[in-house]
Amino acid sequence: MTRQETQLTETDVQLLQSLGQVKGRRLRLLVFFTCVTLVFGLLLFIPAEAAGFTIGVALIFLLMFSLCYFMWRGVWLMRRRSQRSIDNGRKGIIEMQLKGLQANGRGGVDYVADSGEVYRLAVPLPGVSVLGRQLASWYPGVIEYAAGAVGERVQLHISVTGVLLRVVYPDSPAVKAPAVLTETDKRLVGEHRDGEKMIIIGKITEVLVPLQRGKGLHDTYIRIGDTLYLLKPLRQTEHPVSPGLEVHLHVLPGRNGEADKVLYLLGA
Structure with a gap:
């Protein structure tokens, strides 16, 4: 196991700044619940004959x-946490042999080293659009389930406030290769256009599932190389995803700032 300290990179700062912002569906939820709370607050000042009402x-x-208080408090704490990390300007890099990876019950994950040391970290997740596509922005994830490639060498980049900035598996790099869209690809995206897709070839090193409120399907994030991908393919995945599985991930790059689309995942 090795430890070192270095300066935050520009990418690290951008990630931390993104975490400190409220946007997308999180912002809409906050505004919606706040407005509903205000409406019920105003109803209290309207005279009513029925005491039960x-x-x-x-x-x-x-x-x-109470719900709004805890939601806005969480936003404020994350903003303060991000700003403290940016103001400090430094991060730690831990390299270790992974003994275990698990959700810690407090929203984050625990990386367990073969030496027995445990690193309890907050995990940023890529944002999700209304249409369920991955965005370039980040939000603080609340992880319900996590699994990792036990036995692999892993390098963790950690802010001074315990935010996981980057994860690298040096022995399991990913290879990216462009490929021409097939007719099946064009039918999946509902467009008949020429162009290229990107194929990411590598081993799944991590599977992260954030807490999902309601009865909808859980979002699943997989890490291939040093990148997290939201696994919402346009075509159903034929293989159950698990750490250690060699895969080909077919992705259609977004145009004009649009989010990338995951076409499908194939076992190697």
């Missing part, structure tokens, strides 16, 4: 107020 409104208001 007033009590019910008060209870809902208290519930919504």
Whole structure:
């Protein structure tokens, strides 16, 4: 195991700045719940003959107020955490043999070294658009399940406040190769255009599943090389994803600032 300290890179700073911002569907949810809370707050000042109605409104208001408080508090804490890391300007780099990777029950993940040391880290996840596509921005993930390629050598880049900035598996690099779109690809994206896709070839080193509220399907992120990909393929994946699986990930690069589209995942 080795440890070193170095300056934050420009990419690290951009990631931390993105984490400290509220945007996309997170912003819409915050605004929606805040507006609902204000509406129920105003209803408390409207005279009502039924005492049961007033009590019910008060209870809902208290519930919504508590929810909004914790949501906005989380935003403020993440913003402060990111700014502290940026102001410090340095990060630690830990290289170790991975003994285990697991969700720690507090929203983050624990990387366990073969020496027994545990690194409890907050994990940034790529943002997701309304259409379910991966964005270039980041948000603080709340991880429900995590698994890693046990036995692999891993390098962790960690901010002074415990934010995971980058993960590198030196012995499991990914190879990217351009390829021409097939007719099947064009039908998947609903467009008949010429162009290229990108094929990422490598081993899945991590599988991360964030907490999903509601009955919808869970989002799944897989790490190939040093990059996290949101696994929402346009064609159903034939193989169950797990660390150690060699795969070919076919991705259609976005145009004019659009998010990339994952076409499909194939076992190597």
